[in-house]
Amino acid sequence: MTFAMQPPDADEVKVPGSTPSSEQEFEELTGYFKADDWKKDVINGRIIAVGLDSSAESQAAFFWAVNNFIKTSNDSIKNKLVLLTCIPENCSEGNKVRFRNFLQTNFEKARNLIGPNVPLRAIIVYGDPRDGICNMVEKLNADVLVIGTRGLTGVRRAMMGSVSDYLSKHSHCPCLIVRGVC
Numbered sequence: 198m199t200f201a202m203q204p205p206d207a208d209e210v211k212v213p214g215s216t217p218s219s220e221q222e223f224e225e226l227t228g229y230f231k232a233d234d235w236k237k238d239v240i241n242g243r244i245i246a247v248g249l250d251s252s253a254e255s256q257a258a259f260f261w262a263v264n265n266f267i268k269t270s271n272d273s274i275k276n277k278l279v280l281l282t283c284i285p286e287n288c289s290e291g292n293k294v295r296f297r298n299f300l301q302t303n304f305e306k307a308r309n310l311i312g313p314n315v316p317l318r319a320i321i322v323y324g325d326p327r328d329g330i331c332n333m334v335e336k337l338n339a340d341v342l343v344i345g346t347r348g349l350t351g352v353r354r355a356m357m358g359s360v361s362d363y364l365s366k367h368s369h370c371p372c373l374i375v376r377g378v379c
Contacts, residue, residue: 222322222323222324222329222332223320223321223322223323223329223333224320224321224323225318225319225320226297226300226301226304226319226320226321227304227317227318227319227320234277234316235277235316235318235337237338241274241275242274242275242276242277243266243276243277243340243341244276244277244279244337244338244339244340245262245266245267245276245277245278245279245339245340245341245343246279246281246333246334246337246339246341246342246343246370247259247262247278247279247280247281247342247343247344248281248282248283248326248330248342248343248344248345248360248364249280249281249282249299249300249303250282250283250326250345251299252345252347253345254345254346254347254375254376254377255344255345256345257345257375257377258343258344258345258373258374258375259280259303259306259307259343261343261373261375262278262343262373263278263307263310263311266278266341266343267310267311267315268310268311275314275315275316276315277315277316277317277318278307278311278315278316278317278318279317279318279319279320279337279339280300280303280304280307280317280318280319280320281320281321281322281330281333281334282296282299282300282303282320282321282322283321283322283323283324283325283326283329283330284296284321284322284323285324285325285326286323286324286325296321297321300319300321301319303319304317304319320333326360327360327363327364327367330342330360330364330368331363331364331367331368331369334368334369334370335369335370339369339370340370340371341370341371341372341373342364342368342370342371342372342373343372343373343375344360344361344364344372344373344374344375345361345374345375345376346359346361346362346374346375346376361374
């Protein structure tokens with residue numbers, strides 16, 4: 198599946214980094230977006246970032262954000278949704294394709310749930326998920342980051358680290374952690 202992309206209008210922007218390369222920090226899967234839709238406006242709408250991976254907890258965070266931040270928007274408050282996922286540095290080409298397909302599937306799922314009038318973007322961040330997502334949230338000037346947590350404890354958490362724990366401490370915006378599966 199591929200996104201149906203229209204040629205840009207005069208008020209649409211082609212995102213730098215939207216074509217993959219080995220030195221790139223991120224890739225915008227949505228290609229073009231209307232710049233005016235993504236200006237910081239906390240009175241008329243907030244930018245809601247959702248960090249996604251393939252876990253059930255991540256999907257719970259996605260649905261929580263859609264149901265509690267996006268679907269509650271109305272004509273005077275238009276929240277915006279940006280989906281983020283991360284591709285690790287040493288990822289095989291096959292896995293990169295799977296990550297893109299995963300994000301594209303979630304983009305289409307979000308578009309079906311929220312309709313065509315809500316600004317929506319899908320971005321792949323390259324490298325370490327902790328720093329990559331944290332940096333992208335800052336670049337987007339997001340109002341909140343919604344993520345899931347698997348609830349690792351003890352030795353597993355010490356060995357593997359916790360992306361949600363890191364993001365909750367280092368993100369440049371409030372971080373809402375959705376626990377468990379909805």
